[in-house]
Amino acid sequence: MILNSEQIQVRDAVRAFAQAELWPHAARWDKAHHFPKEAHRGLAALGAYGICVPDEFGGADLGYLTLALVIEEIAAGDGGTSTVISVTNCPVNAILLRYGTPQQKKNWLTPLARGDMLGAFCLTEPHVGSDASALKTTATKGADGWVINGVKQFITSGKNGDVAIVIAVTDKGAGKKGMSAFVVPTRTPGYNADRLEDKLGQHSSDTAQVTFDNCCIPFDQLIGAEGEGYRIALSALEGGRIGIAAQSIGMARSAFEVAVGYAKDRQSFGTAIINHQAVGFRLADCATQIEAARQLTWHAASLRDAGLPCLKEAAMAKLFASEMAEQVCSAAIQTLGGYGYVSDFPVERIYRDVRVCQIYEG
Structure with a gap:
C-alpha cells in the first residue's frame, strides 16, 4: 500500500516528536510510573487526540490509516503513551462521533479531539x-x-x-x-x-x-x-483493534532497531555479530514479520476509511501484530544476550510494554 503525501507528512511529524520527546524519557517514566502530561500536551498540539474526528468538532479528519501511522510512531517512542492516545481516539471519540447528540459532541467530543480532555x-x-x-x-x-x-x-x-x-x-x-x-x-x-x-x-x-x-x-x-x-x-472494536495492532508494530519496530544497532556494534569472532547467519537471519525474519503486520493493519484501516466492514480484518491484524510483537521483542532480547535482560537497554521494557497487546480488546 502506498501512502499519500499528507499521510507521510503527518507520520514524519509525529515520528520526529516521538523520537525527541518520548523515546529519551520512556525508561524514566517506566521506573517512576510517571504520567507524562507535558508530552501529551505536545501530542495534542499535533492533533493526535482527534485523528478521525471532523474538523467541525476540533479534529484532524484524517481517517484510520493515518491513525494507524500516528499510533505506530507514538508507540515506537513509548508504549504506554500510545495506549492513552489510542483509547481516546477509539473507542471514546468514535462512539461519541457516531452515536452522540449534538450537545454531547459539543460538551465532550470537541474537547477530547483537541486534547483538552482525556477519555x-x-x-x-x-x-x-x-x-x-x-x-x-x-x-x-x-x-x-x-x-x-x-x-x-x-x-x-x-x-x-x-x-x-x-x-x-x-x-x-x-x-x-x-x-x-x-x-x-x-x-x-x-x-x-x-x-x-x-x-x-x-x-x-x-x-x-x-x-x-x-x-x-x-x-x-x-x-x-x-x-x-x-x-x-461492539462498534468500537474495529477501530480499537486497529489501534492495538499499530502500537504493537511500533513497539516491535523500536525493539528491532535497538537489536540491529547492537548487532552492528557487537564484535564476536572478529566481526560484527550481525554478520553471523544465526543473528542476521533472525533479524531478517523480524523485519519481515513487522512489515507483514503493518500491511495487514493498513488494509484493515483502509477498509474502515472506505466505509466497508472490517471486523474480521481488524481482528486478524490485532492477532497477528500482537503475537508478532512479542516474538520480535524476544528475538531482540536474545540478540543482546545478557544486556537484553537488564534495564540498561530498552528492549526488556518494550517487551513488558508489548505483552498486554495480546490481552486487551479481546
Missing part, C-alpha cells in the same frame, strides 16, 4: 471480559437522572481521564438488548478510581479499578438509545 472506556468488569452480555454494573432511573452502580476493571486512564464512556445494564431481563451507554465525567460524585493496578509494563499509562457508587448523571448523558449499549460497544 476512558469502562466496559470490562472483575469477572467479565470479552462476554459483554454478562455485565453486572447497572444504571437505573432516579428522580434527577441515571444512577450507576458497579465496578469496572482494567480501565485505561480510569484515574487520569476526564470523561468515561460507561456500558451498564438498564434492563436485567433483556440480555444484550438490556445494556446502555453513558458519558460520565470522572469528577462526578460516586465515580471512584479506587485502585491503580501494579502492572508488568506500560507504567506511563494508568490502569484503574473504577467503582460507581450511586453515581448520578443527567438523563441527557445517555449515548444513543436505551438498550443500544451492546451494539455501541
Whole structure:
C-alpha cells in the first residue's frame, strides 16, 4: 500500500516528536510510573487526540490509516503513551462521533479531539471480559437522572481521564438488548478510581479499578438509545483493534532497531555479530514479520476509511501484530544476550510494554 503525501507528512511529524520527546524519557517514566502530561500536551498540539474526528468538532479528519501511522510512531517512542492516545481516539471519540447528540459532541467530543480532555472506556468488569452480555454494573432511573452502580476493571486512564464512556445494564431481563451507554465525567460524585493496578509494563499509562457508587448523571448523558449499549460497544472494536495492532508494530519496530544497532556494534569472532547467519537471519525474519503486520493493519484501516466492514480484518491484524510483537521483542532480547535482560537497554521494557497487546480488546 502506498501512502499519500499528507499521510507521510503527518507520520514524519509525529515520528520526529516521538523520537525527541518520548523515546529519551520512556525508561524514566517506566521506573517512576510517571504520567507524562507535558508530552501529551505536545501530542495534542499535533492533533493526535482527534485523528478521525471532523474538523467541525476540533479534529484532524484524517481517517484510520493515518491513525494507524500516528499510533505506530507514538508507540515506537513509548508504549504506554500510545495506549492513552489510542483509547481516546477509539473507542471514546468514535462512539461519541457516531452515536452522540449534538450537545454531547459539543460538551465532550470537541474537547477530547483537541486534547483538552482525556477519555476512558469502562466496559470490562472483575469477572467479565470479552462476554459483554454478562455485565453486572447497572444504571437505573432516579428522580434527577441515571444512577450507576458497579465496578469496572482494567480501565485505561480510569484515574487520569476526564470523561468515561460507561456500558451498564438498564434492563436485567433483556440480555444484550438490556445494556446502555453513558458519558460520565470522572469528577462526578460516586465515580471512584479506587485502585491503580501494579502492572508488568506500560507504567506511563494508568490502569484503574473504577467503582460507581450511586453515581448520578443527567438523563441527557445517555449515548444513543436505551438498550443500544451492546451494539455501541461492539462498534468500537474495529477501530480499537486497529489501534492495538499499530502500537504493537511500533513497539516491535523500536525493539528491532535497538537489536540491529547492537548487532552492528557487537564484535564476536572478529566481526560484527550481525554478520553471523544465526543473528542476521533472525533479524531478517523480524523485519519481515513487522512489515507483514503493518500491511495487514493498513488494509484493515483502509477498509474502515472506505466505509466497508472490517471486523474480521481488524481482528486478524490485532492477532497477528500482537503475537508478532512479542516474538520480535524476544528475538531482540536474545540478540543482546545478557544486556537484553537488564534495564540498561530498552528492549526488556518494550517487551513488558508489548505483552498486554495480546490481552486487551479481546
